[in-house]
Amino acid sequence: MEQVNPTRMELIKKNAQIKLAEQGRDLLREKMDALIREFFLIMENVSKSRDELEKVSDLAQRSLLIAQAVDDPVALKSASFATKRHITLDISGKNIMGIPVPVIGKKRVSLSLLERGYSILGVSGRIDETAEKFEAEIDLIIGLAETETALRRLGDEIQMNRRRVNALEQVLIPELKKQAKFIKIIIEEREREDLYRLKKVKKILDQKKKAAHRMKTS
């Protein structure tokens, strides 16, 4: 236990600290509940998007396989040269219960037939379908990146809050209470000692008084 001064002032201070810690713990618990609610809401979206992503990804892989098989991977790679190789995203931020989460601008990556940069006369529909499915996959990944980051940050915050609540509940508050109890015991002990000492002094004084009175009368 931490060394404490067993004074009444210290006891008042400790009691105030206990009250503050308990208030903090309750607030953190409320915050955690709100975060968990938010977490499960986002979690539902993420899980739906993940399932969808898996489906789209399987379809895209299948299309890619067919395009590679029928059109030759060389033709596929050549067609990929014609398309733009980078994607620009607008990323801003917002707060959920004080936690900063990213917001990715909903810009569609999917392109129309004429935007892919190649002549459709020389590129097969299989390659087009493959491109289309992978573009759809990228669109989903971008959407998922936003929600998954939010989910991860909320999860981290919930964990941190839980640790804080546990620290308050299991360590700080019991320690403060222990210290307050210790101070209280010491103060009570001291009061009893003082009382005893006063009684003793009073008894001595009374005895001295009686002795003096006896001497005077004799």
Next chain:
Amino acid sequence: MDYGYVNARVKGMNSILFNRKYYDTLILKADIDSLITELEKSPYKNEIEEGCVLHPGILGIEYALRKNLIKNYHKILGLVRGDIGEIYINVFLNRWDIQNIKTILRGKNIHASPNEILECLVPAGELDEATLTELMKQQDIRSVIDLLATWQISYSHPLTMYLDEYSEKNDLAVLEYALDKYYYEHSLSIVAGKKYDSRIIHDLLATEIDIVNIKTILRVIRDSIDIEETQSMLLPGGKIFKHKNLLELINTNSIRDVVRKVESTPYSFLSDIPEQAFLTDKISAFEKELDRYIIRKGIRTLRGDPLSISIVIGYLWAKFNEITNIRIIARCKNAYISDEELQEELIYV
């Protein structure tokens, strides 16, 4: 030209092409390694051995297939070198030149490394590897076109003509459309005569133009592209569909309407495509049938006059078909696709 000797050689080459039974043997192989072992017993032996040393697994097979295709096409070109047959065969082989030039232009447009571009070239056409490598070494698109013009390669004409439009729009598709259109127009002009050989190739080219136009229309309708923009993509010179017919097709509202309109033509087989393809607008299902049709028609020329170019042209298509089929089998084996699904993807002709 002495077609007797050439055709005897080509028929010999044709006789060693895989038949349906051999495809079944390949399909029944358990994995890619056993497929490689089987192909090592076939005429692909040398290329497979070389490919598998350079690249592992499926990449080795694909390397070998490309190498074999180039070897066979060049062998045939060597048999007819200097004769009128060379011009006819080049009509077929020039599509690889167009593809290679497009790849170089695309690579230059995104500043891809020469090695990356080189991996995507298939020098099966008139332009050999040395020519393509030299083109690839050029700094930018303009330099590639300038070099083509300096070497007086005919593909420089459409590219030079559309270079300004490309610079204005910064859209490579402008040059690609110019090349595609040039290929078909130029090829049709070469085979415009009344000779049997010319007629055979003209007929195939015109059918191919029809098929390219149908594919374009189907894709354009599916993606609801503006009709004005689409008109410039349509190729003239089709066998069945002239400009007026194509406009009629393009003005329809759905893929089903297009298929209905072509029911009275040789492309009526499109209406037999499963309903699911119509519902999901799956263009690849229609493309597969159209590809099958043109390949079948191409291979059928093998039964033409034995003293004409038709035997050689038929072989070129049959070889192309074989390479495609082996690649499909290899890719599907590599991805553990079931035999039934694999059979569906094959272009059996």
